[in-house]
Amino acid sequence: MPINAVIFDIGNVLIEWQPENFYDRVIGPERREAFFAEVPLHEEHQRVDEGVALRDVVYPLADRFPHWGEEIRMWHDNWNDLAAPAIPHSVRLLGALRDNGVTVFTLTNFGWDNFPISQEAFPFLKGFDREYVSGRLQLIKPDPAIYAHVEQDCGLAPETLLFTDDRADNIAAADARGWQTHHFTGPEGWAARLVAEGLLTPEQAQ
Template structure:
């Protein structure tokens, strides 16, 4: 297989931990959190934001539709950075080592317009990609075929020369179906080893 010309990172659970349920378990009893998530489609709400819907407006509208859970739902906006944390430091280090070696590094992420802009003020590495493909701006989310097509059309790199990592198997499968090289992200160690195997990094680049 051809050596990759560009590396593409997902962000959530690859570069930044994204665990909303874990956050809510810190601010309300677990049984209440489970009831809220069962009653309110919060992940569906987040998908709408990832497709380009207004960050605050979408969340606050949902909160008003479910007055029992109004205050905790609003935390999806007001305490968002506490859900999207912490940064996964070893993955960030890999991103920076790739760029230091002159390897183009892109992001392909399901992320809202407002939430991504805010995250960029909190995590400096989100400003360091050579290209950032953010679903909110693109109007389509992974794993829909169109988002991968849009990346291919814009970046100018042949699909078989793209190496993509994502924590979700469905997103990886969709990329592989386009001919992309892929790595299911199950931890930074495996990802680092893959980058060395591809000749994009040297073993010393990942020494701890």
């Protein structure tokens, strides 16, 4: 089946999304463990992906846990240190696909207001033919509705879409709609898949 578009997730595919690493550097692993055990950071952050402004999630959370207030506000104030660094091999694969004239989209759980901040820090995130950002759509993976929106908006048959994501539940939801998929566990495997599909040469996939 021909592939008409390659669709990238972003977090842990193109840029790392491991906020614990940032806090380990800033406050140390022991204090970070206590911080994350008490404050529901990842759970609250899902509201950002669903369409609430990052500051409107983070600053009230800091008020709820004033003894962690400074650390919580870093989630907003130090966003480009938190959602970083880039994954260089994946970035090269994205560039090589574009150089070959392959249509590339992103389908990402990301806030409407912090996505542009990341795009300024990582200009390759501006290079997609279409951007499907959960916070803008107020739909979030793995809700089938966000995949249906992609299909309707781009007008491409599901079986001609090749999607990579690091989360198995997001991949399973795409599989259920007939998309071609690759569960991302590292750029090497993704590179091999793109070569196998004839989208890149082995040299381009390095």
